[in-house]
Amino acid sequence: MIQASSAAMTVGDRLRQSPSVHTGVASILGELRSRSAEIRDIRAATPGLREPYEAAIARAGELRGRGLYYPYIGSGMGNGALVELADGSVKWDMICGIGVHFFGHCDTDLIEAALFASIEDVVKHGNLQTNAAAFQFADALVTEASRESRLRHCFLSTGGALANENALKICYQKHAPASRVMVFKDCFMGRTNTMAQLGDGPAYRQGLPLNVSVDYVPFYDEIAAERMGQKRFIDMVVAHVASLIERYPRQHACFVFELLQGEGGFNTAPREFFVALMDVCKAGGIAIWDDEIQTFGRLDRMFAYETLDLGDYIDVLSLGKMSHACATLFTPEYNPKSGLLSGTFTGETVSFAVGTRVIERLRDSDAYGADGRHARHHRHFVEQVRALAARHPDWFPAPKSALLQTGAKDIVGGRGGMMRFTPFGGEKDRVLKACHACYDEGVIVFYCGHDPYHLRMLPPLGVMREEDWPRVFEVVERGLARIA
Numbered sequence: 142m143i144q145a146s147s148a149a150m151t152v153g154d155r156l157r158q159s160p161s162v163h164t165g166v167a168s169i170l171g172e173l174r175s176r177s178a179e180i181r182d183i184r185a186a187t188p189g190l191r192e193p194y195e196a197a198i199a200r201a202g203e204l205r206g207r208g209l210y211y212p213y214i215g216s217g218m219g220n221g222a223l224v225e226l227a228d229g230s231v232k233w234d235m236i237c238g239i240g241v242h243f244f245g246h247c248d249t250d251l252i253e254a255a256l257f258a259s260i261e262d263v264v265k266h267g268n269l270q271t272n273a274a275a276f277q278f279a280d281a282l283v284t285e286a287s288r289e290s291r292l293r294h295c296f297l298s299t300g301g302a303l304a305n306e307n308a309l310k311i312c313y314q315k316h317a318p319a320s321r322v323m324v325f326k327d328c329f330m331g332r333t334n335t336m337a338q339l340g341d342g343p344a345y346r347q348g349l350p351l352n353v354s355v356d357y358v359p360f361y362d363e364i365a366a367e368r369m370g371q372k373r374f375i376d377m378v379v380a381h382v383a384s385l386i387e388r389y390p391r392q393h394a395c396f397v398f399e400l401l402q403g404e405g406g407f408n409t410a411p412r413e414f415f416v417a418l419m420d421v422c423k424a425g426g427i428a429i430w431d432d433e434i435q436t437f438g439r440l441d442r443m444f445a446y447e448t449l450d451l452g453d454y455i456d457v458l459s460l461g462k463m464s465h466a467c468a469t470l471f472t473p474e475y476n477p478k479s480g481l482l483s484g485t486f487t488g489e490t491v492s493f494a495v496g497t498r499v500i501e502r503l504r505d506s507d508a509y510g511a512d513g514r515h516a517r518h519h520r521h522f523v524e525q526v527r528a529l530a531a532r533h534p535d536w537f538p539a540p541k542s543a544l545l546q547t548g549a550k551d552i553v554g555g556r557g558g559m560m561r562f563t564p565f566g567g568e569k570d571r572v573l574k575a576c577h578a579c580y581d582e583g584v585i586v587f588y589c590g591h592d593p594y595h596l597r598m599l600p601p602l603g604v605m606r607e608e609d610w611p612r613v614f615e616v617v618e619r620g621l622a623r624i625a
């Protein structure tokens with residue numbers, strides 16, 4: 142951002158360029174590379190580490206006030222899609238901190254960025270005083286986003302729910318006094334008090350006083366749309382939105398679009414569906430807010446709106462997870478008044494430096510396009526699920542959910558690096574047990590959806606090898622066999 146010439150360098154520049162710092166970093170990375178290379182396949186716990194590990198897991202549960210979902214404490218080591226736990230066991234990591242570690246474990250390029258970032262004078266950046274890394278990160282994001290949208294500004298934050306809080310405040314202020322929010326059925330937006338009220342998950346707001354006015358809109362439903370015709374389905378949802386606007390005239394500040402639903406079940410929808418709804422929003426003066434916290438980076442374009450050519454519609458966008466630092470992007474028309482957004486921390490140099498490298502690598506690699514890396518991996522995943530279903534058709538009955546005959550048509554779905562499949566008819570109990578059985582066998586996956594429930598993967602496609610898919614599915618098959 143601030144280019145130093147050798148004639149005009151700060152002391153900080155001289156430290157970063159110091160040969161001894163470079164030699165030190167190179168030596169750490171060399172050691173890391175050779176240790177990481179020792180990890181080549183999954184393995185069981187090291188006998189002498191089992192007991193202390195179990196004690197550490199029990200203590201972690203006590204500290205949290207409830208047991209961990211998986212008995213997982215990492216050792217700090219791994220190799221690509223393989224991660225070592227503190228008991229010496231190694232597993233395939235197909236969920237990556239719910240989508241954060243897209244470049245896997247022990248990626249030396251990201252660790253190099255982190256090492257250089259860690260020798261700055263302070264760890265945290267704030268709104269009042271900040272070093273260059275925060276703006277380099279924001280610049281990288283806005284440069285990418287502005288190619289196909291009107292987004293030009295960026296406010297940084299330390300978590301996805303906070304990025305969403307900022308997005309909501311921007312929409313409220315622009316459309317004051319409108320105070321209602323439209324969201325989709327099955328959406329997830331994070332766990333602050335407000336986001337827990339917007340998200341379509343009653344369990345996430347148990348006991349919270351409800352003080353946000355939310356209207357739920359049906360998401361695209363493949364089966365229903367096929368049955369009644371796509372156009373009639375879309376017209377029905379548009380009519381629903383129109384009736385909400387008629388009921389609460391000029392009271393909606395925004396409509397939140399998750400263009401590929403994450404927690405809700407990796408649900409997709411065609412462009413026509415979003416266009417019809419976004420046109421209603423534009424006509425009604427309702428902000429279009431695109432929540433890309435889960436989708437960012439991992440589909441077959443960097444932004445989900447690019448995959449559907451919707452960039453012109455977007456007023457506000459939130460992103461996080463694989464970006465390591467979180468952000469709210471907005472157009473000049475939505476630039477809020479001073480005082481609305483601030484906070485002591487915006488993030489850490491390490492997060493911004495790593496996030497910037499993540500964006501550069503996504504941009505400069507073969508990640509995107511119809512035959513890009515993410516699309517190719519998705520095809521391998523689909524192939525593995527189909528082969529598994531062909532070997533075990535009884536593991537893949539039609540969903541017996543309450544919403545039988547609606548929802549997702551296929552046992553396998555998602556897009557790019559968002560992958561889901563639906564064993565055991567999507568029954569909650571068996572899908573959750575299957576996740577645990579897979580974990581015990583050596584592959585970490587998670588679930589998503591609500592009736593039907595799916596097995597979900599957010600794998601480290603930035604580094605995963607295509608030839609690893611059969612190895613991963615061998616373990617998945619052993620896990621599912623324990624439940625079947």
Ligand SMILES: Cc1ncc(COP(=O)(O)O)c(C=O)c1O
Nearest residue numbers: 300301302329330331403434435
């Ligand atoms: C679509 C979406 N929005 C918001 C969030 C909340 O992000 P965070 O957990 O970083 O607060 C998530 C997290 O899963 C998400 O998937």
